Structures are given as C-alpha cells and as structure tokens.
Amino acid sequence: MSSQNPDLRPREIDESAALRAIVEGTSAGTGDSFFTSLVENLAKAIQVHGAWVTEFEPDEMRLKAFAFWLGGEWVPDYVYAIKGTPCEPVIESEELFHIADKVIELYPDDPDLGRCEAVSYMGVPLKALDGCILGHLAVLDNRPMPEDQRMVDLFKIFAARAAAELQRMRAEREIHEREEKLGRLVDGAMDGIVELDARLEVSLINPAAEAMLGCKSADVVGRSFTDYLSDSSCEKLDQVIDELGSGDDSKRSAWIPGGLEAVRSGGKQLNAEATISRSQSFFTLIVRDVNDRLEAERKIEQLTDEKQRLEQELSTLREHDEIIGRSRPIKRALQAVEQVARTDATALLFGETGTGKELFARAIHKASARRDAPLIKVNCAAIPPNLIESEFFGHEKGAFTGATSRREGRFALADGGTIFLDEVGELPVDLQSKLLRVLQEGEFEPVGSGRTQRVDVRVIAATNRDLKAEIEEGNFREDLYFRLNVFPIEIPALRERGGDVLLIAKLFVRKLCVKMGRAEVEISTAAAARLAEYDWPGNVRELQNVLERALITSRPGHLDLERAMPVPDASAAPALSDTTPIPQDTVLDADQFQAFERANLLRALNRCDWKVSGEHGAATLLGLKPSTLSSRMKALGIERPR
Numbered sequence: 001m002s003s004q005n006p007d008l009r010p011r012e013i014d015e016s017a018a019l020r021a022i023v024e025g026t027s028a029g030t031g032d033s034f035f036t037s038l039v040e041n042l043a044k045a046i047q048v049h050g051a052w053v054t055e056f057e058p059d060e061m062r063l064k065a066f067a068f069w070l071g072g073e074w075v076p077d078y079v080y081a082i083k084g085t086p087c088e089p090v091i092e093s094e095e096l097f098h099i100a101d102k103v104i105e106l107y108p109d110d111p112d113l114g115r116c117e118a119v120s121y122m123g124v125p126l127k128a129l130d131g132c133i134l135g136h137l138a139v140l141d142n143r144p145m146p147e148d149q150r151m152v153d154l155f156k157i158f159a160a161r162a163a164a165e166l167q168r169m170r171a172e173r174e175i176h177e178r179e180e181k182l183g184r185l186v187d188g189a190m191d192g193i194v195e196l197d198a199r200l201e202v203s204l205i206n207p208a209a210e211a212m213l214g215c216k217s218a219d220v221v222g223r224s225f226t227d228y229l230s231d232s233s234c235e236k237l238d239q240v241i242d243e244l245g246s247g248d249d250s251k252r253s254a255w256i257p258g259g260l261e262a263v264r265s266g267g268k269q270l271n272a273e274a275t276i277s278r279s280q281s282f283f284t285l286i287v288r289d290v291n292d293r294l295e296a297e298r299k300i301e302q303l304t305d306e307k308q309r310l311e312q313e314l315s316t317l318r319e320h321d322e323i324i325g326r327s328r329p330i331k332r333a334l335q336a337v338e339q340v341a342r343t344d345a346t347a348l349l350f351g352e353t354g355t356g357k358e359l360f361a362r363a364i365h366k367a368s369a370r371r372d373a374p375l376i377k378v379n380c381a382a383i384p385p386n387l388i389e390s391e392f393f394g395h396e397k398g399a400f401t402g403a404t405s406r407r408e409g410r411f412a413l414a415d416g417g418t419i420f421l422d423e424v425g426e427l428p429v430d431l432q433s434k435l436l437r438v439l440q441e442g443e444f445e446p447v448g449s450g451r452t453q454r455v456d457v458r459v460i461a462a463t464n465r466d467l468k469a470e471i472e473e474g475n476f477r478e479d480l481y482f483r484l485n486v487f488p489i490e491i492p493a494l495r496e497r498g499g500d501v502l503l504i505a506k507l508f509v510r511k512l513c514v515k516m517g518r519a520e521v522e523i524s525t526a527a528a529a530r531l532a533e534y535d536w537p538g539n540v541r542e543l544q545n546v547l548e549r550a551l552i553t554s555r556p557g558h559l560d561l562e563r564a565m566p567v568p569d570a571s572a573a574p575a576l577s578d579t580t581p582i583p584q585d586t587v588l589d590a591d592q593f594q595a596f597e598r599a600n601l602l603r604a605l606n607r608c609d610w611k612v613s614g615e616h617g618a619a620t621l622l623g624l625k626p627s628t629l630s631s632r633m634k635a636l637g638i639e640r641p642r
Contacts, residue, residue, distance in 0.1 A: 032067065035066035038161060038165075039052055039068070040067075048141040049116070049117065049118075049140060049143075050118075051068075051140075052065050052067065052069065052078065053126075053135065053137045054138075055135045056126075056134060061083060062079060063082055063135070064078075066135075080112060084109040084110055085107055086106070087138060090124065090138070091125060093510075094125050094131075095125070096123070096155075097123050098121070098122045099145075101144040103120055118142065119143055119144055120140065120143070122138065122139050123138035124136070124137055127163060128163075128170065134166045134167065137158065137163075192208045192209030192210075192212045192213075193206040193284065193285070193286055193287075194206075194287070195284050195285075196282065197281065198282075200225050200283070201224050202220045202223055202224075205221065212270060213228060213264055213265060213270070214265035214268070215265045225285070229263070230262075232261065233261045233262070236260070237276070244278040254275065256273075256275060260272055260274045260287070272287045273287075323359055325500040327499065329492035330492060330497055330500060334363075336487070337364050341365075342368070344368075344369075346439065346458070346460070346484055346486040346487065347364060347487045347488075347489060348461050348487070349361060350464075350491065351462070351490065351491030352464055352537075352539055353538070354539030357491055361377075362375060364418075370416065370418055373416040373417030374417040375417055375418045376414035376419045377419075378392070378419065379423060380421055380422060380424055380425075380427050382423075388428065388431055389431055389434065389447055390447050391410055392431070392434070393444045393447060394408045394412055395409075395446055396446055396448035399448025399449070400447065411438060411457055417457065418458045418459075420460045420461075421461040423464070424484065425463040425465035425467055425470055425475075426465075429476070433480075435480065436477065436480045442454055443455070467481050467485075502531060504543060508547045508548075509547055509551070513551065518556070523559055524558075525595070530561055531561070534565065550563075550565075555639075562602055598638065600622075601622070601629070602638065604618040604622050605640075612629055612630060
C-alpha cells in the first residue's frame with residue numbers, strides 16, 4: 001500500500017460534514033451569493049482545486065460563470081466558449097462527464113486548462129423541468145480525480161441545489177418580465193385603471209386615468225379616491241366594496257351600476273362606466289368604455305394567473321432517473337412504482353443482481369411527496385457487521401474504539417426523506433430487531449447513547465435473496481419480512497425483457513462513446529442478434545461491462561463483440577462449419593445468415609489459433625481454399641486480434 005501513488009487514492013470525504021456544508025452554506029443566500037457559497041463549499045467538500053457554476057447561453061454556445069473558485073481565489077467575469085473544451089460533451093450529451101486524468105492531453109486546444117493547472121475534470125448539466133439546459137456545474141483539480149461514487153453522489157447533490165436555484169432565478173426573471181408586461185399593458189391601456197388600498201387610497205394610476213382626471217400620478221397617489229367622486233358615487237362605491245367583502249370568495253369583481261361620477265381637476269364632471277375587482281386587500285378600479293371592458297379584464301386576469309403559475313413553479317423542481325424499456329415485464333414494474341410512490345408505504349424490491357433495483361428505488365423517491373428531501377442509500381452487504389449499527393443509527397464520541405467524534409447515522413440523515421436498504425437480506429439477525437423498531441416506532445438510540453431519537457423516514461428495501469428460505473433457515477426475522485413486504489415489486493431479469501436489451505445497449509453505447517471521447521458507434525444487426533440471444537446472468541450490469549469491453553477493442557464505427565462476449569465452453573458444443581446443415585424448421589434472413597457465417601469462421605479461427613492455411617489451418621478445418629477463407633474474412637470484417 002505504501003508504494004501506491006497517493007494522487008490515485010480515493011479522497012477522504014466526510015459525507016456528514018459535506019451534507020451540512022451543502023445545507024448551511026447555501027440556505028441563506030440567493031442568486032450570486034448562493035452560487036458563491038455553493039462553489040466554495042463544493043471545492044472544499046470534495047477537495048478540488050477549482051469549482052464553478054455557469055449559465056448556458058445557447059445562441060453563443062458559451063457559458064457565463066456566476067461564480068468561479070480557483071485555488072483559494074475568485075475568478076471574476078468568467079465567460080468562455082465551450083467548443084473544444086471538456087464542457088462541450090457535458091452540454092451536448094446532457095449527462096455527467098468525468099475525466100480522471102490528463103485532461104489537457106484530451107483537450108489541447110483549451111487554453112484555460114493550462115492556466116488553471118488542470119489535471120482532471122468533472123462536469124454536469126443543470127436542467128430545467130422541461131429538460132432544457134440552464135447551465136453547468138463543474139470542478140477541476142491539479143491532480144488526478146479517480147472514480148469515487150461518494151464524490152460523484154456529493155457532486156450531484158451540489159448540482160441539484162444549483163439547478164434548483166438557477167431554475168428559481170429563471171422563474172423569477174420570467175415573473176419580472178410578466179410584471180413588466182403587465183405594467184406596459186396597464187400603462188398602455190386606453191381605459192383608466194386605478195389601484196386602491198383597503199382605505200381606498202390610490203396606490204397606482206395609469207396614464208389613461210391621469211388624463212381622465214386631469215392630474216398627474218404624483219398628485220393622486222396616497223390620496224383617497226373618494227376625494228374625486230360625488231357623494232352619490234362614494235355611497236355606490238362603498239356598497240359595491242361591502243358586497244365584495246361579504247365573505248363570498250367566488251365574487252372577485254363587480255360591475256358598478258350606472259357607473260361613477262367623478263370630478264376632474266378644475267371642477268369638471270366626468271361620468272364613466274366602471275368595474276371594480278378585489279385582490280386580497282387591494283381593489284382595482286377600471287374606468288372604461290363598456291364595449292372594451294370584458295377584453296381588458298380578460299387580459300389582466302390572464303396575466304395575473306400566469307404570474308401565479310410561475311410563482312408555484314419555484315417549489316416544484318424535479319429531476320428524473322431514466323429507466324429504459326418497453327417490454328411488458330418492465331411496464332408492470334413501472335406501473336407498480338407509480339402506484340406505491342403516491343403513498344408512504346414500505347416497498348420491497350425483488351430481483352437478481354444487476355437488474356437496477358437502486359434505479360427503481362430512486363424512481364419511487366422522485367415521484368413521491370418526499371422528492372425534495374434526501375434519498376439515503378445503504379448497501380447492507382458492503383458494511384462490516386461490527387459497524388452496521390453505527391452506520392444505521394450513528395454513534396456518540398467514545399462509543400467504541402475509533403469513535404473519536406459524534407456521528408449521525410443514515411436514518412438521521414434520511415429524516416423527512418427516504419432510506420434505501422440495498423441487499424437487506426445480508427443484515428445480521430441481531431440488528432434486524434433494531435431495524436424493525438425503527439420501522440414500527442420511528443425511533444432508535446445511537447450507539448453509546450441513552451437518548452431516543454425519532455425520525456420520519458420512508459423505507460425502500462431490496463434483495464436478490466429468497467427471504468422466505470432465509471426465514472426457514474433462521475437467517476431472517478419473519479416479522480421484519482412482513483414489515484418490509486408491504487408492497488413487493490419484482491424487477492424483471494434482462495433475459496425476460498426481450499427487445500429492451502437492444503434499447504439499453506444503444507443507450508450504454510452512446511454514453512460510453514461520450515465518456516471515452518469516441519465517435520458514436522452503431523450496433524449492427526448481427527451484433528444485435530448476438531446480444532438478444534445471450535442469457536445475461538449478470539443482467540444490466542453485465543450488459544454494460546460487455547459493451548464497455550467491446551468499445552475498447554472495437555475499430556471506429558464498428559462494435560466488436562467477439563472478445564467482449566463470454567466465450568462458450570468448447571467442450572460442451574463442437575465447433576460448427578459453414579457446411580453444417582441448418583434444421584429444416586429454421587429460416588435465416590440475410591443478416592442472420594451473415595452473423596451465422598461470421599460466428600462459424602471465428603470459431604474455426606480461434607480453434608486453429610488464427611492459422612488460416614496449412615495442414616492445421618482454419619481453411620482445412622472448414623473445407624475451403626485459403627484464398628476463399630481470406631476473401632470471406634475480409635468481406636465479413638474479421639481481423640486477427642492484436
């Protein structure tokens with residue numbers, strides 16, 4: 001261990017401190033102060049040289065920084081075009097992009113990387129509810145940044161906070177624009193509009209009303225509007241206002257019968273038709289031509305309602321994990337997710353290893369009323385048995401050897417949100433009773449503490465074990481099983497999902513090409529058939545690994561599965577030749593026949609150690625001339641592995 005490069009070791013990240021930094025460092029401010037605090041805390045939390053958050057300007061294809069923290073200093077007014085920079089694939093792919101090392105070698109045309117002493121980079125897009133790119137959050141370091149899921153998870157939490165604030169600013173800007181538009185509408189209206197407070201004092205008057213009364217806004221605002229009305233009109237206005245305030249909330253506006261009689265500046269009488277509308281403690285009086293009344297009111301109410309809608313959007317920010325699939329089994333599972341997400345019921349996800357149970361847990365959380373609270377994941381199989389209780393419930397300082405400070409447990413961190421217990425079947429029996437208490441009573445005691453702590457947590461559990469069999473063997477408590485199994489969801493294995501294999505494969509290939517900085521690769525019909533035929537015992541995780549291996553060994557534009565797919569046992573099934581008769585009930589189309597021929601030639605070449613001609617060559621094994629075999633290899637794109 002002492003010979004290991006320290007720059008390549010995972011960072012020592014205090015997750016609890018980082019989460020507190022996210023909340024405490026960004027809760028007070030908004031706008032520029034929010035982003036200033038966010039990037040500084042982000043850089044410190046994941047221990048990087050620099051961090052910045054930007055707004056994306058699509059017309060210019062550039063990013064404009066709200067805040068840029070680099071090497072302990074602020075970089076002011078930072079604007080840069082994304083072409084030829086590591087930020088470009090973040091915006092184009094709309095996905096997180098991570099370069100662990102040698103970023104300058106990958107992007108030699110980006111002059112800022114050298115000035116920033118960049119060695120590694122990670123960036124993520126900030127998206128609006130409709131999926132459009134609002135901005136970008138990124139970090140860089142002057143040392144390698146190895147793959148570390150904890151660091152990625154923290155980075156995504158900071159990104160979610162940044163996206164929410166950017167969305168809030170965007171909505172606030174739209175509200176301001178709507179208010180300006182409403183102001184222009186009021187100022188440009190041909191009819192008079194007067195806003196009155198609860199005491200009927202004028203708070204706003206538009207130019208048309210100024211012209212009607214023959215006075216300026218400065219002379220009217222703050223004065224009682226009744227000063228400009230006749231005695232009979234004052235009584236009429238008071239009566240209509242009393243009716244609007246009678247408690248019938250459905251009555252927001254009223255036509256003033258016979259209109260109003262006003263006194264213009266200089267004593268001239270003005271007879272006008274009028275309506276009045278109520279909005280909380282304010283009244284809007286519209287003095288106008290009766291023929292234009294309905295249209296003006298419609299426009300004002302439409303703009304007011306749109307303003308309220310934009311204000312509501314400030315608290316409805318969401319993001320969605322992507323579950324790909326069209327097969328009937330996956331649709332059944334997604335329907336179950338939709339059903340249980342609307343409740344607080346405990347869900348138990350069953351499925352083989354690699355089926356994406358965590359993705360389904362995240363989908364339940366994101367669709368639930370707890371979506372704005374944290375989702376805390378616990379891999380029960382990855383925690384040493386002697387530390388599981390501390391991980392779950394926290395501990396006090398000195399509770400055991402090595403407990404040098406007090407620490408919050410995962411249940412405390414998930415308070416108000418959701419906790420995902422992955423591989424719950426791996427829990428030791430002695431801890432299962434304490435977990436049962438949390439599920440039933442919502443309370444626990446941290447290790448080394450006599451105090452009882454209460455939490456409000458929604459539990460989602462997952463397992464690839466047969467828990468009923470574990471109960472019979474005494475490895476799992478039956479009462480805990482029934483408490484977890486409130487709403488079971490079966491996650492289908494990949495082999496049961498038919499055409500979903502190709503859909504998922506295309507998505508993985510696209511993402512992996514971006515990650516590797518390669519041009520996009522198409523999946524041929526033959527490769528697709530081979531992917532569909534395989535049993536995938538490792539499910540989606542195995543599919544991703546196979547495709548990553550295939551891209552590493554593939555030529556540009558061609559996905560090579562030969563070295564990536566598991567090799568069948570040669571002793572179990574003898575190699576076929578192209579002279580082997582096809583069963584009478586099987587009909588192969590052109591692509592299938594080509595795939596069959598290619599696979600057959602590869603079997604022969606592998607068996608002969610890629611010797612084409614001669615006594616022990618593949619041509620002799622196949623009964624072909626060496627020149628014919630070489631020609632077919634060229635036509636089918638078969639090359640000797642290097």
